[in-house]
Each structure stands twice: as C-alpha cells, then as structure tokens.
Amino acid sequence: MESIMHIEGGHPLIGEITVRGAKNFVPKAMVASLLADGPSQLRNVPLIRDVDVVSDLLGLHGVQVDFDQDRGVMTLDPRNVKAARRADIDALGGSSRIPILFCGPLLHQLGEAFIPELGGCNIGGRPIDFHLDTLRKFGAVVDKRPDGIHISSPAGGLKGTVVTLPFPSVGATEQTLLTAVRAEGITTLHGAATEPEIMDLINVLQKMGAIISVDTDRTIRIEGVSHLTGFRHTALPDRIEAASWGAAALATHGDIYVRGAHQPDMITFLNTFRKVGGAFDIDEEGIRFYHPGGPLRSIALETGVHPGFMTDWQQPMVVALTQAEGLSIVHETVYENRFGFTGALRQMGATIQVYKECLGSTPCRFGQRNFYHSAVISGPTPLHGADIAVPDLRGGFSHLIAALAAEGTSRVSGVDVISRGYEHFLTKLHQLDARVEYVDAA
CATH class of the missing domain: 3.65.10.10 (Enolpyruvate transferase domain)
Incomplete structure (x- = not known):
C-alpha cells in the first residue's frame, strides 16, 4: 500500500529542528x-x-x-x-x-x-x-x-x-x-x-x-x-537540509531555528535568502531563518558548482520565489532536467514557464542541447492545495514546502523517497506545528 501524506497548508512553520551530518558526505x-x-x-x-x-x-x-x-x-x-x-x-x-x-x-x-x-x-x-x-x-x-x-x-x-x-x-x-x-x-x-x-x-x-x-x-x-x-x-552538517528548512520558513511566513546549520558552508545561500527578503540570525549552535514581514523580492539566480548557488538549493528556493513580487529568473547549469518538479507547482497555482535557452549571465553546457533548464517565475501567486506526486528527493521536499504554504489540503504521494536525504522529516514537521499526517491509499 502506498503512503499518502495529507497536508493542511496556510499555517506558518514555527519552532526548532536539528540537522545532522550531510547526506552528500x-x-x-x-x-x-x-x-x-x-x-x-x-x-x-x-x-x-x-x-x-x-x-x-x-x-x-x-x-x-x-x-x-x-x-x-x-x-x-x-x-x-x-x-x-x-x-x-x-x-x-x-x-x-x-x-x-x-x-x-x-x-x-x-x-x-x-x-x-x-x-x-x-x-x-x-x-x-x-x-x-x-x-x-x-x-x-x-x-x-x-x-x-x-x-x-x-x-x-x-x-x-x-x-x-x-x-x-x-x-x-x-x-x-x-x-x-x-x-x-x-x-x-x-x-x-x-x-x-x-x-x-x-x-x-x-x-x-x-x-x-x-x-x-x-x-x-x-x-x-x-x-x-x-x-x-x-561529519559536517547537511547544508542542503538546512537551506530547505530556511526556504520553508520563507514560503510559509514562518520562523525556524535550524540547530546544526553552519554559516561558512551556506554563505551563497544566505546572501540569496537575504536578497529575496528573508531574514536570519546566526549563533554558534545554528541559524534562525524567518520571514520578517513585507513583500518578497524577485531575483535572477544561476546555479553553479561550489562556491556558486548549489543546485540542490534551487528547488526549495523556487517555491519561495512564487511568492515574490515580479519576475524571477532561474538558470540551472548543473543538472539538465531539474525543473520537472514545477509542473506540480503550476497545478497549485504558480505561474512558471520553463525554457530551453540559457537565461543566465553566460551560456552553459546545456544551451545547445534542447533541455528545459531555465525558468521564469511570476509572482506573487496564491497557492492552493492539490493532489501531487513526489518526483525525486529535492523536488519532493519542495512539494512539501509548497503544500505547507498553500491554502487548503494537499494529498502528496511518493513521499517515502524524501527519507533518502531528510532525517525524521515527518517528526520535524510536527515539531514545527505543521498539520500533516500519513494515510494509506485505498
């Protein structure tokens, strides 16, 4: 039987969670x-x-x-x-x-x-x-x-x-x-x-x-x-998970303290988070990510190898950008097929168009290879609950963020794949007062 997660969105994520060692290490x-x-x-x-x-x-x-x-x-x-x-x-x-x-x-x-x-x-x-x-x-x-x-x-x-x-x-x-x-x-x-x-x-x-x-x-x-x-x-802490919770705080107008988050490994993400309109406080134990109020700002973003903006940060950030004013442009240069997850966001009300052209500062290796590797996000657009299926690990967590930010209830299938890289993610959602539960599909 496939597990389905019911998510009642429209409620800010507030509280504290802990990240441990990096999945990629x-x-x-x-x-x-x-x-x-x-x-x-x-x-x-x-x-x-x-x-x-x-x-x-x-x-x-x-x-x-x-x-x-x-x-x-x-x-x-x-x-x-x-x-x-x-x-x-x-x-x-x-x-x-x-x-x-x-x-x-x-x-x-x-x-x-x-x-x-x-x-x-x-x-x-x-x-x-x-x-x-x-x-x-x-x-x-x-x-x-x-x-x-x-x-x-x-x-x-x-x-x-x-x-x-x-x-x-x-x-x-x-x-x-x-x-x-x-x-x-x-x-x-x-x-x-x-x-x-x-x-x-x-x-x-x-x-x-x-x-x-x-x-x-x-x-x-x-x-x-x-x-x-x-x-x-x-092991060094997981900077991808930490950033994912940061994006969740931004998208849901929440306030999340991520114990274990490490500033030196997240400088590029933190700069982008601030440019969009998010706020953060850093101490020796972790980072507090929160929405300070007011509108979010659209940005132009390009992924890249370190020390650039990490490709695994892109998907959760795109969810937050659906709530930013104006047009945001995201150019993916690391993986050629990373915008498949945006279909579910459009189903939930987001306005996102994907393109084969390089919409970044410089042409990348995918520009002449017929891949949809650039996206334009127009916002802010209210998100509403929907029935969606998780496509992959990072896209799946981004779908959870979208469902948590959306008004109404979403049914999300295939969420088990998220456990590949997010430790105790359901427990952490409950720690943040998220209204989520597992049900078994008929």
Whole structure:
C-alpha cells in the first residue's frame, strides 16, 4: 500500500529542528572506511535511507557496522572484508548510485569489484562514464556484462595517473580520491569539484594517512600510500537540509531555528535568502531563518558548482520565489532536467514557464542541447492545495514546502523517497506545528 501524506497548508512553520551530518558526505566517508586496516568511527551520522543502503552494502562485503542511532555514532570495521554475492549487491545497489564509489576501495582490498545497474533521482543524466574512464586510467580492467559491470585490478596493482574532468563532477572527484590514495605513485586531478563535502572527505582521508594537496585552480594532487588506518571524524552538517528548512520558513511566513546549520558552508545561500527578503540570525549552535514581514523580492539566480548557488538549493528556493513580487529568473547549469518538479507547482497555482535557452549571465553546457533548464517565475501567486506526486528527493521536499504554504489540503504521494536525504522529516514537521499526517491509499 502506498503512503499518502495529507497536508493542511496556510499555517506558518514555527519552532526548532536539528540537522545532522550531510547526506552528500556521510555515505562517502562510510565507503572510505573500506580502505583502512582497522576500525573507524564516524559521528553526527543521520538516520536516512542512503546510510542504510551503504551500511547493508558494507555488511555484504564483510564490514562490521555498528550504529548507535540515538547518538548518531557509527563504527565500521573492515578487517574481514570479502567479496559479496552479485545477486545481493544488485538487490541493494539498485536504489542508489553510491555502489560505483566502492570500486577503488574494493580493487585495493580484493582486486575486483562488481557494480549493478544504478538508481538515484531522475533529475538528469549522471553518466558513470567519468567513473569508468577514471578507473581505466589507474589501470583497472572494466568489463561490461548483461548483469552489470565487473572491474578488476591489474597484476601490479593500480598506478597513479593524471585525470582531467570536463566538468567539476562531485562523483568523479570522489572516485578519484578513493582510488588514488592507495594507488602507487602520484595522481593529479584537474578540474576537481571542491564542495565542502569533498573537502571533508579529504579531511577523513588525511586522518587515515593519505597525502593530498588542493590548489586554488581546482587541481588536487594525491600521493599514494601503501596502507591507511581507521579514522575518528565528526561529519559536517547537511547544508542542503538546512537551506530547505530556511526556504520553508520563507514560503510559509514562518520562523525556524535550524540547530546544526553552519554559516561558512551556506554563505551563497544566505546572501540569496537575504536578497529575496528573508531574514536570519546566526549563533554558534545554528541559524534562525524567518520571514520578517513585507513583500518578497524577485531575483535572477544561476546555479553553479561550489562556491556558486548549489543546485540542490534551487528547488526549495523556487517555491519561495512564487511568492515574490515580479519576475524571477532561474538558470540551472548543473543538472539538465531539474525543473520537472514545477509542473506540480503550476497545478497549485504558480505561474512558471520553463525554457530551453540559457537565461543566465553566460551560456552553459546545456544551451545547445534542447533541455528545459531555465525558468521564469511570476509572482506573487496564491497557492492552493492539490493532489501531487513526489518526483525525486529535492523536488519532493519542495512539494512539501509548497503544500505547507498553500491554502487548503494537499494529498502528496511518493513521499517515502524524501527519507533518502531528510532525517525524521515527518517528526520535524510536527515539531514545527505543521498539520500533516500519513494515510494509506485505498
């Protein structure tokens, strides 16, 4: 039976919630534990589905995973690492794209890895070609088979190499780091992603014994070492979840204190939040986001790789922009298919048009490829309740924000996908006095 969430909108979200470790970092740090010759401890771990998937995949490979969910403390012991049955990997891995990152560590530990068909949100192409090409550069042998991809290490082990990325891909940067740290020789990565989550992964790897330097021109150099030890690390907080709650406060005329939100990782979002007309107060424990009264202002917004405006911030911000005066323009340059969620917003009364043209300051790589990657939002438009279906993780949470801001009752299906990246989101909604409940579809 599919769970349906009933949301009675039109009420401001007011109260306090807490965010824990970043979804875009914690599973990657868990994978990094495979590289060690002893146990690791990771703190500030959120209870989200991606963490469950990686825990299960690690368990299949012989890693002992112990998770104190209340404290958010996880211990990972890889000393009995082993090959896993392909059928078991396929059963678990299909719901996530993270298994591709197991390749480097497994090649070092076992000499081979198997990758099934990969899942994840349908927000545009996330080809694994970068990953496979990178692994080949290290000397790995990639064999595509009907049931998945088999990857093996050459007789002499993986060797350092030069990797140049055509776009600062987070996943390809993570793949290179996780493979290079124990490859023989020096690896130079040009065009690397430098998001805070990447830098925290580098922090973890350095604690394990890796030698990594980061230059200002997006060049990362990794000097391979023969072995790595376990780590003890506290994950950086989830800046995407924090911003999502900030946008929810703005859209619902609310006032939300997000304990755990970290200003240095959110500077670009905070600047945009203020330009739109939102207000925030920052202290050592978190950030208070609130609507100060008065009209919201339209803006021109362009997503980009760090330190630009994060693509995962775009969708919740678009909901808030439906309540801003005038025309707002949003140019998406990271994923080509990220405006699919706007259909539900139009159904709820928003005035949004999407375009194939680049409506940003400069043309992007999607401009000549027939993708709807720019949007014009006209506001303010009253939103009303509707029956809507969640399309993906970030779009789904944005739909929740829209339903909470709308007058009337909305029925939202497919909300379970939100648990991939938002810990206890229903409990947090109740903490903010949201009028929401689950019902079972007939």
